[in-house]
Amino acid sequence: MKPLQIDFTPRHDWLEAGTDKRHRSVWALACLLALFLLVASLTIAWKLQSERSAVNARIADLQTELDVGQESEARNDSLTAESAQSVQQANQFLNYPWAKMLGTLEHNARPEVSLISLEMGVQRQSSKLVVEGADVGAVLSYIETLREEPLYASLMLVRQEKGGAGADGGGQRFTLEAAAAQPEPPVAGKSGER
């Protein structure tokens, strides 16, 4: 048998008010707990906000440092590109197929067509040819022959004028813009093709 919970001691008078009073105590405790949780939440939120501000400031600083670094790196890159371009131009100039071009011109030389001048273009990637002949048809045929040479990627007639060649002085002078063909790059993995 369970002991009886009966005692008349006045200290038990807090039960007199019944469950309502106990409910009030429970509500008071709940309110205190809620207040504590609210204060704790606000404190934590304030602290997190402070930390967030500090982190944001740190991120801004790092971003600034990163921007400065990227700008400096970009400047270095542009300098490198300019240098590379100059080197490439010099390389192209040095690698221009002069010997092959002169050989081609010599191979296709005709008595009725005179090569007046040959000079390098401004871009160092093309050359300017000036040819002259009394017979316009022979000169045009000569030009067509040159166009068929694989050395030239293009051969453009940029000027035609009356020249002094020929017995009757009725020769024609042609100025041509010749672009040398780029050497074919090596095909990667060509031997591995199936």
Add this chain to the structure above:
Amino acid sequence: MLRKLGKRRLGMGVGAGEMLIVDGVSSQGAHVSSMLPLRDYLPGASSPETAIWEPAVSTALAQAGKVSGNLQVSVSDDWVRYWMVTPPTGLGSLAELRALAANRFEQLFGAAAEAWHIEADWSDDRAMLACALPKSLITALGEVSRQNDCTLGSIVPEAVRLINRDAGSLGDDGWVCSFGSHSFLAILRAEGRLLSARQFHFDLLPTLPEVLARLETEALRMGLDMPQSIFLLGDAPPMVELPDRPQLRVVPVGRQLALPKPIGLDRKTDAYRLALYGAMN
């Protein structure tokens, strides 16, 4: 709590005719520091409602001298009213349960509940034992102990003190009868649930067959079957053979506890026994 633990235990017995304080129990016996006949110190003692307890309580503590301690008060069932309260469904607070118990008290005893302090083994979903003590006694004990250097540890009726002392030996089914000097409380339980509570008064201690006859009548009145177990507490009648009830099991509980010899008192009175319940518990 620490203050309470640091104090020694004092037992006060409020008997039917006297009030007594036991100030310590040793191997030599129990030291009685105060004994007061109530007939001289309890104005209006003809009725519990009209009795004025403050002079008696104050004098008893004054007789005990400069005692300080944790006062455990046991009140004779002569001053107590017992009854059963069955709460209906829907009660929402202890205040409602108290009002219900007070209303039932007035119905059963025909007296106003205002003069009584009602306590119960409160529950809102099962029948419970309720009891009432004169409010003036509770007030006087509280005020006088406050004026002295005493902590009021408990105020418990005699039957409740006995039942709680031997609760581990009591089964969940059957009658539990707690005997006082002029009455016995009989509570009937089945599977731990209270079915009936009735206080029977007597001038002379009834015999065991007479007790059984009263219990059978009560069971019949309540429309319940007579259980086969009866537990006896307190100054119960002596055991006798019951040839006509072979199935009945009568179990005296707590009788083996011999009361120590009183020091400062020539006999073991009712109030002495009550005081020891508190001092030794």
